[in-house]
Amino acid sequence: MTQQYDIVLKVSRYDPDVQRAWVQDYSLKAGGILRFVDLFRKINDEQDPTLAWSSSCEHAQCGSCGMRINGRPLLTCELLVETAMQMFNTSTFSVAPLTVAPVVRDLVVDLERAYQRIHIAKPYIIAPAPPPPEGDEYRIVPKVLDRYVEATRCINCFCCATACVTQKNHLGPNAMLVNVVRMMDPRETAMKQRAGLLYGEQGLPRCRTAQACSFVCPKEIDVAHFIALAKQGAFDPVS
Amino acid sequence: MNARLYGVEGYLISLLKRSQTLSYYASSRGWGFVMAWAHRVAGLLLVVYVLFHIVTLTGLQEPARFSAKMAFLDNVFFAFLEWTLAVPVIFHALNGIRLILYELFGVRDEKRMLRWVFALSALYVCTLGLFMALGNQHISAGVFWLTTALAALLVTGGVCDRVWQTQNSLGWKLQRVSAAFLFPMVCGHMFFMHLNAKAGHDVNTILERMSGMGIRVIDFVFVVVIFFHAGFGLNTIIGDTVENNRLRTGIKMASCFVVLVFAYVGLRLVANI
Numbered sequence A: 001m002t003q004q005y006d007i008v009l010k011v012s013r014y015d016p017d018v019q020r021a022w023v024q025d026y027s028l029k030a031g032g033i034l035r036f037v038d039l040f041r042k043i044n045d046e047q048d049p050t051l052a053w054s055s056s057c058e059h060a061q062c063g064s065c066g067m068r069i070n071g072r073p074l075l076t077c078e079l080l081v082e083t084a085m086q087m088f089n090t091s092t093f094s095v096a097p098l099t100v101a102p103v104v105r106d107l108v109v110d111l112e113r114a115y116q117r118i119h120i121a122k123p124y125i126i127a128p129a130p131p132p133p134e135g136d137e138y139r140i141v142p143k144v145l146d147r148y149v150e151a152t153r154c155i156n157c158f159c160c161a162t163a164c165v166t167q168k169n170h171l172g173p174n175a176m177l178v179n180v181v182r183m184m185d186p187r188e189t190a191m192k193q194r195a196g197l198l199y200g201e202q203g204l205p206r207c208r209t210a211q212a213c214s215f216v217c218p219k220e221i222d223v224a225h226f227i228a229l230a231k232q233g234a235f236d237p238v239s
Numbered sequence B: 001m002n003a004r005l006y007g008v009e010g011y012l013i014s015l016l017k018r019s020q021t022l023s024y025y026a027s028s029r030g031w032g033f034v035m036a037w038a039h040r041v042a043g044l045l046l047v048v049y050v051l052f053h054i055v056t057l058t059g060l061q062e063p064a065r066f067s068a069k070m071a072f073l074d075n076v077f078f079a080f081l082e083w084t085l086a087v088p089v090i091f092h093a094l095n096g097i098r099l100i101l102y103e104l105f106g107v108r109d110e111k112r113m114l115r116w117v118f119a120l121s122a123l124y125v126c127t128l129g130l131f132m133a134l135g136n137q138h139i140s141a142g143v144f145w146l147t148t149a150l151a152a153l154l155v156t157g158g159v160c161d162r163v164w165q166t167q168n169s170l171g172w173k174l175q176r177v178s179a180a181f182l183f184p185m186v187c188g189h190m191f192f193m194h195l196n197a198k199a200g201h202d203v204n205t206i207l208e209r210m211s212g213m214g215i216r217v218i219d220f221v222f223v224v225v226i227f228f229h230a231g232f233g234l235n236t237i238i239g240d241t242v243e244n245n246r247l248r249t250g251i252k253m254a255s256c257f258v259v260l261v262f263a264y265v266g267l268r269l270v271a272n273i
Helices: A036-046 A081-088 A111-121 A142-153 A159-163 A173-184 A191-198 A212-216 A223-232 B007-017 B020-029 B031-061 B063-073 B076-105 B110-134 B141-163 B170-193 B203-211 B213-241 B245-272
Strands: A004-015 A020-031 A066-069 A072-075 A092-097 A103-105
Touching (some): A036 A081, A072 A212, A111 A173, A142 A173, A212 B031, B020 B031, B031 B203, B031 B245, B063 B203, B076 B110, B213 B245
16 A cells, blocks of 8 residues: 555635635645645545635646645646655645736636736737748748747746746746747747837846746746846847 | 755855745745845845945045044944945845846856855955955055956946847846946945055045046946946836836836935035045
8 A cells, every 4th residue: 555644735715705815724644646636636525625726637738727835836736745745845735826816716816817918928920921932831940949949838837927036017937938939939020029028118127037937837948048048139130 | 956065055055044934935936036035135235325325425525524423433343334234245246247147148057156156255255354354455546446447347348248239128238237337346346445444434545535536537437337226226126016007106206316316416526525
């Protein structure tokens, strides 16, 4: 039989009906390879069906289960009990929602509101370059793609935005990354518009190079490096 | 920063980790996050000190009053305070250079850079303490400031060359350029003032030095750059932390007003001595 651990979760709760916030302790026995989302499900099944939390794919691809565990923003669908115990050297964990948007209930935040920042950054190619005449698709050579392919792994889980040192008047590191990826993408031609978004008041000037974004990124993207490339002027001049 | 650390560095990190708050943020956001906040706090301390420094220096217009002030400050307690001021000064300066190297020169070895910031800060603070304790060092003001100003111009030129063609905002660029200029100038200033007991405390020595045209020009530029850097730094902190538009604009205008008034007083002081 696998080893069972005595875990205590101190969960930040919020009831929007009476606008009351409190911290509730849940003690449970859990195996080392259970994920934190499994712990929440266990609490729902065995102790408290009213605890609200969110997840979707549970494969670290959708970014909807981001939370702060002992203050660190991460995806709870990929955090194992054993990993957490090693990471924080404790079996007591505070569980709190991300800070990028208002809390809807308990651990659920208004992701639609958080995504407004991404919509501002335009997460698509604004003005695609025409495909070459000899074919019907635009091919990117591997050497060019290698420069920014790491940044395309971003799933907009908002862990970086929660960890960022600048919490006000800032679109956030992932929104910056949205622009950086498209500026490095040879298919994008709206470079002037992109530069306006990236270097604007709520963009790069608000970045303090604390690199907390890189530190917490669940996809291990060196976000700060890509943002620094933009500061360094590594992209082509405005067209 | 998760690797096991030894020696002075390991001891320093273990000391810092004793603070629950520092340990919490270092483990949940990384040391870079802690350094970013420390940079802000050190910057705010330095702004307050610069304003206080200008108020003290206005006494130079009445030498007797200035001498009385200096006599009041001439004791072990204030000497210790002056020495501890070197901590935010050198930390803010070196950490600023670390950030410039990361942002503009592509230096990504953060672990090594953080080590250098701690090691050089400790070296500067200890050397300054030694010179303050000895209090018997002498160097020609002209030679010292000419060398320091040249070094400042070289560093400034290097940063200017990197940052000027980028698409960053003008204020952002000027903040980096001014930081590059201030790095040798402020560190040099603090060092020079504590080489011997008279350099920073004796009214006649200070007046004689400041009346030279070369030193006056350097001081003039120094005051302009330092108040620009302080004012822009305050504005960024306000912009980063105050969400309400009206409140933010109000606080920014108030801080600009205070900085401009003190800059004017400082420049008038340099011009009239």
